[in-house]
Amino acid sequence: MQLRDIGEFGFIDRIARMAADDPAVLVGIGDDAALLDLGGPDHLVVTTDAMLEGRHFRLDWLAPEEVGRRAASGALSDIAAMGATPAAVFCTVGLPPEWPVERADALLGGVIDAVQAVGGTLAGGDVIAADRVLIDIMALGRVPCGQALLRSGARPGQALAVTGALGAPAAAVAVLAELGPDVPAEQTLAPVRRRFAHPEPRVRAGRALAASGLASAAIDVSDGLVQDAGHIAERSGVRAVIEAWRVPVAEGCVEVAERIGANALTWALAGGEDFELLIALDEADLPALLALQAVAEVGLTMVGRVEAGTGSVALDQDGREIDLPRGGWDHFA
Amino acid sequence: MQLRDIGEFGFIDRIARMAADDPAVLVGIGDDAALLDLGGPDHLVVTTDAMLEGRHFRLDWLAPEEVGRRAASGALSDIAAMGATPAAVFCTVGLPPEWPVERADALLGGVIDAVQAVGGTLAGGDVIAADRVLIDIMALGRVPCGQALLRSGARPGQALAVTGALGAPAAAVAVLAELGPDVPAEQTLAPVRRRFAHPEPRVRAGRALAASGLASAAIDVSDGLVQDAGHIAERSGVRAVIEAWRVPVAEGCVEVAERIGANALTWALAGGEDFELLIALDEADLPALLALQAVAEVGLTMVGRVEAGTGSVALDQDGREIDLPRGGWDHFA
Numbered sequence: 255m256q257l258r259d260i261g262e263f264g265f266i267d268r269i270a271r272m273a274a275d276d277p278a279v280l281v282g283i284g285d286d287a288a289l290l291d292l293g294g295p296d297h298l299v300v301t302t303d304a305m306l307e308g309r310h311f312r313l314d315w316l317a318p319e320e321v322g323r324r325a326a327s328g329a330l331s332d333i334a335a336m337g338a339t340p341a342a343v344f345c346t347v348g349l350p351p352e353w354p355v356e357r358a359d360a361l362l363g364g365v366i367d368a369v370q371a372v373g374g375t376l377a378g379g380d381v382i383a384a385d386r387v388l389i390d391i392m393a394l395g396r397v398p399c400g401q402a403l404l405r406s407g408a409r410p411g412q413a414l415a416v417t418g419a420l421g422a423p424a425a426a427v428a429v430l431a432e433l434g435p436d437v438p439a440e441q442t443l444a445p446v447r448r449r450f451a452h453p454e455p456r457v458r459a460g461r462a463l464a465a466s467g468l469a470s471a472a473i474d475v476s477d478g479l480v481q482d483a484g485h486i487a488e489r490s491g492v493r494a495v496i497e498a499w500r501v502p503v504a505e506g507c508v509e510v511a512e513r514i515g516a517n518a519l520t521w522a523l524a525g526g527e528d529f530e531l532l533i534a535l536d537e538a539d540l541p542a543l544l545a546l547q548a549v550a551e552v553g554l555t556m557v558g559r560v561e562a563g564t565g566s567v568a569l570d571q572d573g574r575e576i577d578l579p580r581g582g583w584d585h586f587a
Numbered sequence: 588m589q590l591r592d593i594g595e596f597g598f599i600d601r602i603a604r605m606a607a608d609d610p611a612v613l614v615g616i617g618d619d620a621a622l623l624d625l626g627g628p629d630h631l632v633v634t635t636d637a638m639l640e641g642r643h644f645r646l647d648w649l650a651p652e653e654v655g656r657r658a659a660s661g662a663l664s665d666i667a668a669m670g671a672t673p674a675a676v677f678c679t680v681g682l683p684p685e686w687p688v689e690r691a692d693a694l695l696g697g698v699i700d701a702v703q704a705v706g707g708t709l710a711g712g713d714v715i716a717a718d719r720v721l722i723d724i725m726a727l728g729r730v731p732c733g734q735a736l737l738r739s740g741a742r743p744g745q746a747l748a749v750t751g752a753l754g755a756p757a758a759a760v761a762v763l764a765e766l767g768p769d770v771p772a773e774q775t776l777a778p779v780r781r782r783f784a785h786p787e788p789r790v791r792a793g794r795a796l797a798a799s800g801l802a803s804a805a806i807d808v809s810d811g812l813v814q815d816a817g818h819i820a821e822r823s824g825v826r827a828v829i830e831a832w833r834v835p836v837a838e839g840c841v842e843v844a845e846r847i848g849a850n851a852l853t854w855a856l857a858g859g860e861d862f863e864l865l866i867a868l869d870e871a872d873l874p875a876l877l878a879l880q881a882v883a884e885v886g887l888t889m890v891g892r893v894e895a896g897t898g899s900v901a902l903d904q905d906g907r908e909i910d911l912p913r914g915g916w917d918h919f920a
Binding site: 255260363 | 588589590591592593595598599601602605606607608609611612615616620621623625626627628629631633634635636637638639642643674675677679681682683684685686687688689691692695696699703708709710711712713714715716717721723725727729
């Protein structure tokens with residue numbers, strides 16, 4: 255049996271079973287990030303996110319600083335999803351020895367910009383030579399004891415809501431794949447390109463949601479909305495239903511979809527790497543959350559509901575419910 | 588100008604200049620590990636260490652569990668060098684999707700074994716598909732406030748001492764390169780092979796040295812004794828002199844050197860990846876340190892002296908001093 259047969263998540267399950275329990279590890283393998291209690295005033299949140307040239311990014315699609323920015327944003331988004339504030343960030347980078355120094359500076363500069371934009375500090379890492387560019391970001395965050403948002407807190411009867419709007423990164427990738435990297439910076443393509451190259455991890459919103467006590471579960475949308483709803487459903491032991499007509503599609507996606515003959519809603523439902531936050535909440539609390547400055551400035555939209563269940567996810571298309579395999583991005587598929 | 592022109596350490600210096608200061612980051616880029624003050628009873632020590640198939644290890648030289656064990660040991664050795672106790676460890680692993688699941692289990696099992704052997708816990712990580720095996724270990728450790736051992740504490744007039752003995756990993760690599768992976772497990776080759784495949788990060792000794800208050804600087808021997816002495820010299824603003832005749836050469840190295848016509852002392856001086864600890868101390872305190880159980884069981888040998896200087900390193904061969912370029916392992920060279 256090969257890794258591709260059990261998939262990324264099957265392998266992670268096997269690793270989790272091999273690893274021992276530790277009372278200091280409140281949440282270990284299987285959430286957005288680990289949650290540690292090392293005795294301080296805050297709990298510690300730790301996550302790692304690796305990207306490899308050719309598999310996760312292409313250097314002809316993004317400038318080096320944009321590659322660095324996107325790589326850092328993946329880990330920072332995990333910190334945001336736990337309701338934590340980024341502290342120290344560490345970056346392992348693999349680069350070809352023949353790379354111009356200025357290019358390497360730009361890539362690391364993108365990492366540092368993304369980290370500092372959300373109040374973190376690049377505090378270390380490792381540098382190795384590699385044939386293809388590798389960036390592995392490890393981020394530490396702090397969250398007041400008891401406030402961390404986990405995937406496991408969704409309850410039947412709750413609503414699902416998402417910050418911002420979805421689909422732009424997938425739209426940008428589709429455009430780049432279809433029309434090539436030299437596609438003119440047309441008006442209609444600019445918004446999705448910008449959102450793809452300059453993601454904004456929802457650190458302020460995540461912190462506000464956690465501090466409010468009104469969000470009972472959270473995950474960042476990195477594998478795709480449906481799959482990430484499935485992660486919440488699985489960890490919470492519920493059924494998640496995404497109501498397709500409610501899903502906020504990011505600016506520019508519809509125009510891009512028309513241009514290349516694709517479906518913008520599919521990007522929003524299954525695209526991934528949106529780095530928005532998907533939360534479970536009581537619907538009655540939506541206005542209170544939208545009254546929070548940090549939430550209001552990015553928006554928060556109802557996208558579904560939580561039902562009694564056993565970890566499944568379904569799509570509700572105008573009243574027709576379709577049970578879904580938990581698809582989306584699998585690194586080994 | 589290319590990365591290979593400025594080298595790994597030149598590039599790290601550039602990154603350090605780009606990164607902002609942060610009062611919570613007591614020691615940032617440039618020591619074995621970062622030292623953080625997040626307000627708890629202990630300071631936090633964080634390090635990352637990445638290994639890439641073909642550059643840092645070969646799968647025909649080591650079994651998958653040995654590769655995992657070595658990769659984890661590199662990061663755990665950095666934790667040991669700061670005098671800290673490992674807490675949570677995170678592992679990013681890149682594997683080909685066609686790898687058998689059992690092989691992947693063995694590799695991760697090696698990581699977990701190494702981590703648990705020194706009291707740590709694998710608490711998370713990331714899994715990606717890759718053409719070549721990649722392992723990036725991020726380790727968190729705890730050290731009581733004020734006890735962390737840094738590279739920067741060496742003072743003129745002090746002695747340099749090293750735990751254990753050096754050269755076995757370099758000897759093992761030389762044997763494998765010279766005679767091939769199918770070399771019979773001869774009596775003379777077994778000790779260096781074993782030390783190479785099963786490194787023992789000096790966590791207990793490092794903790795005891797830090798708690799004693801008698802070691803003023805430390806680094807783990809990963810780049811090679813001379814180069815690592817150079818790191819202490821540079822960060823402490825002193826001159827480090829390695830006294831060649833004192834350097835403890837690991838069991839089996841001399842026999843292997845005779846067999847393949849090499850120099851065992853060169854392996855001990857410049858081989859690297861020994862994962863022993865090099866410390867600066869007042870010579871008068873050596874007996875007190877050797878009286879500590881955790882130090883006595885691995886040994887501690889005088890290997891040189893600290894003189895007034897400006898960051899240089901020299902080799903003293905029977906009274907003849909040779910100023911050395913800070914050679915050793917450079918990832919981009």
